[in-house]
Amino acid sequence: xxxxxxxxxxxxxxxxxxxxAVVRKGIKHYGYEFVGFRDGWRGPLEGDVMTLDxxxxxxxxxxGGTILGSSRTNLMKVENGVERVKDNLAGxxxxxxxxxxxxxxxxxxxxxxxxxxxxxxxxxxxDNDLNATDxxxxxxxxxxxxxEAIDRLHTTAESHHRALVVEVMxxxxxxxxxxxxxxxxxxxxxxxxxxFAIDDVIAYVESRFKTDYAPIVVVAEGAHPQDGDxxxxxxxxxxxxxxxxxxxxxxxxxxxxxxxxxESRSVVLGHVQRGGTPSAFDRVLATRLGVHAIDAVHxxxxxxMVALQGTDIVRVGLAAATEELKTVPVERYMExxxxxx
Ligand code: F6P
Numbered sequence: 001x002x003x004x005x006x007x008x009x010x011x012x013x014x015x016x017x018x019x020x021a022v023v024r025k026g027i028k029h030y031g032y033e034f035v036g037f038r039d040g041w042r043g044p045l046e047g048d049v050m051t052l053d054x055x056x057x058x059x060x061x062x063x064g065g066t067i068l069g070s071s072r073t074n075l076m077k078v079e080n081g082v083e084r085v086k087d088n089l090a091g092x093x094x095x096x097x098x099x100x101x102x103x104x105x106x107x108x109x110x111x112x113x114x115x116x117x118x119x120x121x122x123x124x125x126x127d128n129d130l131n132a133t134d135x136x137x138x139x140x141x142x143x144x145x146x147x148e149a150i151d152r153l154h155t156t157a158e159s160h161h162r163a164l165v166v167e168v169m170x171x172x173x174x175x176x177x178x179x180x181x182x183x184x185x186x187x188x189x190x191x192x193x194x195x196f197a198i199d200d201v202i203a204y205v206e207s208r209f210k211t212d213y214a215p216i217v218v219v220a221e222g223a224h225p226q227d228g229d230x231x232x233x234x235x236x237x238x239x240x241x242x243x244x245x246x247x248x249x250x251x252x253x254x255x256x257x258x259x260x261x262x263e264s265r266s267v268v269l270g271h272v273q274r275g276g277t278p279s280a281f282d283r284v285l286a287t288r289l290g291v292h293a294i295d296a297v298h299x300x301x302x303x304x305m306v307a308l309q310g311t312d313i314v315r316v317g318l319a320a321a322t323e324e325l326k327t328v329p330v331e332r333y334m335e336x337x338x339x340x341x
Pocket of ligand 1: 169170221274
């Protein structure tokens with residue numbers, strides 16, 4: 001049996017741990033051969049492969065990124081994409097594919113399975129917004145990086161009596177903002193799921209200043225104000241009428257400064273949250289998912305995604321994982337709100 005492996009979408013600490021586990025177990029227990037496809041779906045689309053054997057995965061467990069490379073190539077938007085992939089898999093003698101990715105990558109995997117490609121999915125995203133799995137690997141690492149940054153920002157903000165706005169990743173879901181903000185004692189957490197009222201944000205910031213401490217606002221990149229709540233010029237808005245991604249932190253800091261008369265600064269953590277070595281939790285989760293993914297291939301249980309539910313790794317339909325995103329429920333946000341201001 002020859003198994004292809006690919007990693008698609010934004011990279012994420014733990015990808016190499018999955019690849020290593022798949023290859024190590026596949027060779028040792030099942031005697032399989034592997035083919036590494038480069039750069040997500042571009043690999044099978046163009047037949048771009050690399051050797052994936054025992055030597056190729058040596059020493060990669062603690063390494064961030066992915067030895068296979070990644071891209072956001074979407075086969076379904078490429079003319080004859082499915083046929084080209086099927087031809088390349090047949091030409092390379094690849095019997096099954098393990099696709100490690102987020103909503104987009106696994107959505108393509110689901111559609112390929114509908115076209116009779118033998119595929120098993122492994123969920124990945126620092127955003128933790130995939131359904132049917134309790135956690136995705138990469139999330140714990142990203143939260144720890146953001147938490148450490150926020151801890152550090154507390155002391156500089158206090159020394160200068162400033163408000164500090166920290167923008168973290170999360171376009172559609174506020175999991176990183178919620179967890180890092182709770183872990184590091186943010187005074188306000190703003191997430192895409194809950195359009196915010198700027199008056200409330202200002203009130204929290206002012207009440208924090210009154211206690212002689214500096215306010216820290218954690219904002220997810222996709223968070224946005226309630227309609228008409230902040231004066232925003234056309235250039236600041238995207239096609240959906242939301243503040244442009246990568247701009248909300250800066251925009252909020254300016255608004256806080258204008259309304260409170262206190263100096264404010266913003267920090268965009270950006271891709272720092274995705275780089276570097278995975279946490280122990282993510283290494284273990286990624287390794288377990290890899291072990292179970294190759295078992296699913298061995299069982300010919302295709303069209304499935306391996307997932308963490310409670311403490312168990314289970315198999316769920318790819319459709320269950322990709323139909324809608326897992327966003328932050330209101331009760332979870334209310335737990336954090338206790339500490340605002
Ligand atoms: O999905 C992971 C993620 O890091 C998001 O949090 C972020 O919005 C996006 O990827 C950034 O994408 P890119 O690396 O293409 O700028």
